[in-house]
Amino acid sequence: MTKADLARAIYDRHGGISNQEAQRIVDIIFETMKNRLLAGDEVRIVGFGSLEVVARRSRRGRNPVTGEDIQLPERRALVFRPSRSMK
Numbered sequence: 001m002t003k004a005d006l007a008r009a010i011y012d013r014h015g016g017i018s019n020q021e022a023q024r025i026v027d028i029i030f031e032t033m034k035n036r037l038l039a040g041d042e043v044r045i046v047g048f049g050s051l052e053v054v055a056r057r058s059r060r061g062r063n064p065v066t067g068e069d070i071q072l073p074e075r076r077a078l079v080f081r082p083s084r085s086m087k
Contacts, residue, residue, distance in 0.1 A: 003030070037078065049082040 011022040044050040058074040
């Protein structure tokens with residue numbers, strides 16, 4: 001599913017808005033979610049799941065080509081946890 005598919009679903013369901021307005025709604029939703037995640041907040045969508053940015057600590061890894069041990073730096077990662085109804 002793409003953003004265009006979501007916009008089309010909003011357009012089909014609502015009926016009173018244009019396709020461009022539906023696309024703007026989808027863009028606003030995603031921009032708001034992105035800003036909240038960057039601010040360190042968790043985004044919960046009831047019946048779907050939650051998105052959260054978590055800190056991954058530094059760890060030791062291995063170069064698959066040379067087999068050399070390397071240190072992987074700490075980083076932030078986006079984690080999705082499905083709701084119980086999705087499971």
